[in-house]
Amino acid sequence: MTTDSPFGRALCAMITPFTEEGALDLDGAQRLAERLVSEGCDGLVLSGTTGESPTTTDAEKSALVAAVREAVGDRATVVAGVGTFDTRHTVELALEAEKAGADGLLVVAPYYSKPPQDAVEAHFREVADASGLPVVLYDIPGRTGTRIEPDTVIRLAEHPRVVAVKDCSYDFLGAQKVLARTDLAYYAGCDEHNLALYAVGGAGYISTVANIVPRQLRAVLDAFEAGDTPVAARLQQRATPLIEAMMSAGLPGTVTAKALLNALGLPAGPVRAPLRPADRGAVDGLLAVYEEFTAG
Numbered sequence: 001m002t003t004d005s006p007f008g009r010a011l012c013a014m015i016t017p018f019t020e021e022g023a024l025d026l027d028g029a030q031r032l033a034e035r036l037v038s039e040g041c042d043g044l045v046l047s048g049t050t051g052e053s054p055t056t057t058d059a060e061k062s063a064l065v066a067a068v069r070e071a072v073g074d075r076a077t078v079v080a081g082v083g084t085f086d087t088r089h090t091v092e093l094a095l096e097a098e099k100a101g102a103d104g105l106l107v108v109a110p111y112y113s114k115p116p117q118d119a120v121e122a123h124f125r126e127v128a129d130a131s132g133l134p135v136v137l138y139d140i141p142g143r144t145g146t147r148i149e150p151d152t153v154i155r156l157a158e159h160p161r162v163v164a165v166k167d168c169s170y171d172f173l174g175a176q177k178v179l180a181r182t183d184l185a186y187y188a189g190c191d192e193h194n195l196a197l198y199a200v201g202g203a204g205y206i207s208t209v210a211n212i213v214p215r216q217l218r219a220v221l222d223a224f225e226a227g228d229t230p231v232a233a234r235l236q237q238r239a240t241p242l243i244e245a246m247m248s249a250g251l252p253g254t255v256t257a258k259a260l261l262n263a264l265g266l267p268a269g270p271v272r273a274p275l276r277p278a279d280r281g282a283v284d285g286l287l288a289v290y291e292e293f294t295a296g
Contacts, residue, residue: 004185004203005042005185005203006104006134006185007042007043007077007103007104007136007164007185008041008043008076008077008204009198009203009205009218009221010041010043010204010205010210010214010217010218010221011041011043011044011045011079011187011204011205011206011207011210012036012041012043012044012045012206012207012208012210012211012214013045013048013049013050013206013207013208013210013211014029014032014036014044014045014046014051014068015032015050015051015211015254015257015261015268016029016046016047016051016056016060017032017267017269018268018269018270018272019269020269020270022269022270022272024056024060024064025267025269026063026064026067027267028267028269029064029068029071029267030067030068030070030071031071031266031267032211032261032266032268033068034071034072035214035266036076036210036211036214037075037076039214039218040214040218041210041218042077042204043077043078043079043103044068044072044076044077044078044079045079045081045106045166045206046061046064046065046068046078046079046080046081046102047061047064047065047081048081048106048108048138048206049108049140049143049208049254050208050211050253050254050257051064051254052271052272053081053083055272055273055275056272058092058093058096061080061081061082061093061096061097062097062099062100063100065078065080065097065101065102066100066101069100069101069102077104078101078102078103078104079102079103079105079106079136080093080097080100080102080104080105080106081105081106081107081108081138082097082105082107082127083107083108083110083138084108084110085110085111085112085113086110087122087123087126090123090127091127091130094107094127094130094131094133095130095131097131098132098133102133103133104133104134104135104136104163104164105127105131105133105134105135105136106136106138106166106206107124107127107138108138108140108144109137109138109140109144109146109147109148110144111144111145111146112144112145114145114146115146117149117151117152120146120152121152121155124137124148124156124159125156128156128159128161128162129161131161132161133161134161134162134163135159135161135162135164136164136165136187136206137162137165137166138165139165139166139168139169139189140189141169142168142170143168147169148165148169149174150171150174150175150177150178153165153178153184154178154181157182157183157184162184163184163185164184164187164203165184165187166187167189167190167193167197167202168189168190170190172193172196172197175200176200176201179200179201179202185202185204186201186202186203187202187203187204187205187206188202188204188205188206188207189205189206190247191205191207191208191209191217191239191243191246191247192240192244192247193205194207194217194220194221195221195224195233195236199224199229204221205217205221208246208247208253208257209239209242209246209253209257211260211261212242212246212261212264212290213239213290213293213294216235216239216293216294217239219235220235220236220239223235238296239293241292242289242290242293245285245286245289245290246260246286251278251282252275254271254275255271255275255276255278256278256282256286258270258271259277259278259282259283259286260283260286260287263283263286263287
């Protein structure tokens, strides 16, 4: 991996497979991780939003990291989601992820309590100080209620272990401001921005849709890297209906990703409450879009 893309370019925000009884399915996680890496993922991000981290225990999070690390070895990076609304708990999860074999930490902005920016900054600094692992700041204010403001990101970039951002802010100007003033690796966290952010200096993506079509999403970046911008644009545009169906059609990406994986006979299992599975009509609609996308 390069300094521009410290965890690779094509990363999947991997779902967390469960058994039909709702227990953690480590065998399924290993099989899914193997498929994703063999289909072009440079890295796997575990226990993030798509990984249903609010509903998994600390022990499950550590076991998941260890199992996926065993499955992929050094063929891909493993980034562990450890963010919570409690700084002390986040530090504990960071230390456990390091012990379990993670290569990096995904740390979301503290949610629910809406801390001011100086407190947000202090939270990230304390977590980054606690372990030897590099940190990805996860900016997703639509879920947390708290933005990591660009000026805060710029200050945090001074920390030697804050190396990257997963950007779900929908603030494209803010992202470019940070890119212009720091060496942080910026990863698109919203699949519709994968190519656009990459084209202005981003590092790649951390994608939910990559659970389903990892090879096709990687092809977008590969075409751009090869200097064929028109092909990259066409490939991104071609993926748009699937991105919309999975991420903007009223169901959370975790639900749609698991629905498609289950329908395709791949490891996923149920979602944990309060999420509910997609109904038959939604699954049929997702499959129709998927089949049209993969038929060409």
